[in-house]
Amino acid sequence: MGKTIIISNRLPIQLQISNGNIDAIPSVGGLATGMKSVHSGNESLWVGWSGLTQEDTPPELEKDIDEALEKNGCAKVNLSAEEVEGFYFGFSNRTIWPLFHYFLEYSEFELDFWNTYREVNRKFADAIIEKSSEDDVIWVHDYQLMLVPQMVREKRPNTSIGFFLHIPFPSYEIFRTLPWREEVLQGLLGSDLIGFHTYDYERHFLSSVRRLLGLEVSFNDIYLDNRVIKVDSFPMGIDYKKFKTAAQDHEQNKNTHKSDLQKRLDSHKASAPDTKLILSIDRLDYSKGIAKRINAFEYFLNKYPEYKEKVRLIILAVPSRSNVPQYQLLKREIDELVGRINGELATVNWTPIWYFYRSLPFENLIDLYTSSDIAWLTPLRDGMNLVAKEYIATRTDKTGVLILSEMAGSAYEMNEALLINPNNFEEQADTLKRAITMPEEEQKSRNTFLQNRLERYNVEVWANEFMNALKQKKEGGDDFISQKLSKDILQDIDKKYTKAKKRLLFLDYDGTLVGFHKDPQKASPDDELYSLLDQLQQQENTTLFLISGRDKQTFGRWFLPKKYNMIVEHGVWISTDGDDFKLLEKVKDEWMEKIRPVLESFVDRTPGSFVEEKNYSLAWHYRNTDPDFGEKRANELNTVLTSLIGNDDISVLNGNKVMEVKSSNVNKGRAAVRMLGEDSYDFVMAIGDDWTDEFMFQELPDSAITIKVGLKKTQAKYHVENTKRVRELLKRFA
Ligand SMILES: O=P(O)(O)OC[C@H]1O[C@H](O[C@H]2O[C@H](CO)[C@@H](O)[C@H](O)[C@H]2O)[C@H](O)[C@@H](O)[C@@H]1O
Ligand SMILES: O=c1ccn([C@@H]2O[C@H](COP(=O)(O)OP(=O)(O)O)[C@@H](O)[C@H]2O)c(=O)[nH]1
Secondary structure (H helix, E strand, O other): OOOEEEEEEEOOEEEEEEOOEEEEEEOOOHHHHHHHHHHHOOOEEEEEEOOOEHHHOOHHHHHHHHHHHHHOOEEEOOEOHHHHHHHHHHHHHHHHHHHHOOOHHHOOOOHHHHHHHHHHHHHHHHHHHHHOOOOOEEEEEOHHHOOHHHHHHHHOOOOEEEEEOOOOOOOHHHHOOOOOHHHHHHHHOOOOEEEEOOHHHHHHHHHHHHHHHOOEEEOOEEEEOOEEEEEEEOOOOOOHHHHHHHHHHHHHOOOOOOOHHHHHHHHHHHHOOOOEEEEEEEEOOHHHOHHHHHHHHHHHHHHOHHHOOOEEEEEEEEOOOOOOHHHHHHHHHHHHHHHHHHHHHOEOOEOOEEEEEOOOOHHHHHHHHHHOOEEEEOOOOEOOOHHHHHHHHOOOOOOOEEEEEOOEHHHHOOOOOEEEOOOOHHHHHHHHHHHHOOOHHHHHHHHHHHHHHHHHOOHHHHHHHHHHHHHHHHOOOOOOOOEEOOHHHHHHHHHHHHHOOOEEEEEOOEOOOEOOOOOHHHOOOOHHHHHHHHHHHHOOOEEEEEEOOOOHHHHHHHHHHHOOEEEEOOOOEEEOOOOOOEEOOOOOOOOHHHHHHHHHHHHHHOOOOEEEEOOOEEEEEOOOOOHHHHHHHHHHHHHHHHHHHOOOOEEEEEOOOEEEEEEOOOOHHHHHHHHHOOOOOOEEEEEEOOHHHHHHHHHOOOOOEEEEEOOOOOOOOEEEOOHHHHHHHHHHHO
């Protein structure tokens, strides 16, 4: 494997030009702060936007800028002011950000934004292609670049591409409102591995993929043409050691070196030793629930007035996306709220809220974390929230209480924190009281658990887990046991075919020779297929069988005039040389009376499903139902049927979006083996796509060439991607 290329909109440093000099300022925000540790410890290149627009960049500084970035292991993607407007402030932060954080009313669906987003994603993809080679591993980050994986895939089909979403993925009901929802999903599916912070985001994503693209999803694998895309959750950690060491150094140096902020915090502590400091740090973003938090603080002071002058709320709100109107409104709202509450409640000795609207250097963050008795973080929705983790990591004596919104991704891993619903003021007021009065022993015991976990699952482990999962995918660590039909294998098959004296071919129909259709009757053979089968049929010393679960009436209509050999209903009926269908197996049908009403009751309760009645079997089809609901009902039906069929000699077959009840002694494998015994064949091939074809793959002798259509777990030796490939393969013989 080559080097790792990290791609995100924001680089770990932002460049600014003042008086002809280039200043590199560390970026704020969890993606940059978290990934920075991963980047610095590795041989990686980080590609992103420098923070400067093309218009801001004097041509004579171009070289210096590249050098400044290179020094930090970075390379830039140039964006014009117009592109930044449409791509970053527009589609990323006025469409996707509010939508994915459930602020539907803020989400703007502007075609211009979307067009610029696409163009800029293309720029990022081109930059990746330019700066990487085929064997590099590409790790794309976040919602600003959701189309990049597919754009890179088109040019680099074999490169390993991972994608990580740092923000929540919304439920299908919300995501479906996006006019470009399919394109976004397709963009993401260019990846080999897609990571989310939590299982909830992962399952929302899978649900959208199933419902909007109709793709097959099995556990956390998505099957798309010739690829399997893995989806998993990897909760991002922090650079635990960095925060812990910084806090220890801070403690050790407290007598020799103190920042101005720390001096102010200390003097406050000295003047009011009983007063508790409550800290909140966030980018100034509506998703962080800052305004609600301030209201909840007022509510708390009114509910428990005994805490007036005994608590102080420090709010560090970091300027963010200030070109977006909602952020400007929020800034005004918070300014006013803080002003009003301080004005109403302050006393000569006490200002309830200290409010900072700025970004602070790392050293000052440590001052705040280590000096605060309580961290109070109340996002209304937050992908992860690293501040919560950073606060805990700096508590070297293990004291301190974390109050955390259950809407933050980090809440899933931080059960020992006091978890609250940010919309519940009553609960928050009580929780604040509980935090203020929490005995030290309890604080230490809770934080011990939290710290141990954060130390173990730190950002390095997080990144390694993601990269290892990606690597495993690349090395074919999937569950497949079949091989792709490579050129060499195909040539070998050709040779065997030519050399053979007697050949026997079994071809499944639906999903193998033709694609699926909502109405199975419409998946009829086309001219190309007829002509292909005709040619195979006419080959000397070749016996061709169409082998299907379909009923004999349909196959009779389609293929009897052609005199193809056919085995239908999984092996109940056989027709050779255009003769009428004959029973191949003796089967019972009395059980059908008992099972039919059960299936019909499932049809009534599952819109879109229907029952197909064959001579000796009953099939419940659910291809046209809501995919999640259909699967759920299929599981239910399986349980019901298993208990019903008990001692009867019947079994349930789980096909591709169909459950079929039929006699146990009938299956394609048994039928194929019977045909094999009719002559001495020295070339046997079976091709099929679903579960019912596995009987053939299992029961035919080892020497048989067995081929699965699509990438799924199988007993077949080889696989091909789709029906088109099957036809291409058959054309070689014809
Ligand atoms: O780049 P900006 O527009 O200034 O925004 C800063 C970052 O905000 C978001 O951070 C997210 O990532 C964190 C780490 O995974 C996570 O803890 C947090 O919940 C997320 O909101 C955004 O996703 C990044 O792309 C931005 O760079
Ligand atoms: O003045 C500040 C305030 C915060 N942060 C960092 O910004 C990140 C915020 O990440 P979080 O996941 O909490 O939220 P995000 O802003 O990414 O949504 C944390 O690593 C903070 O240490 C910073 O660098 N400077």
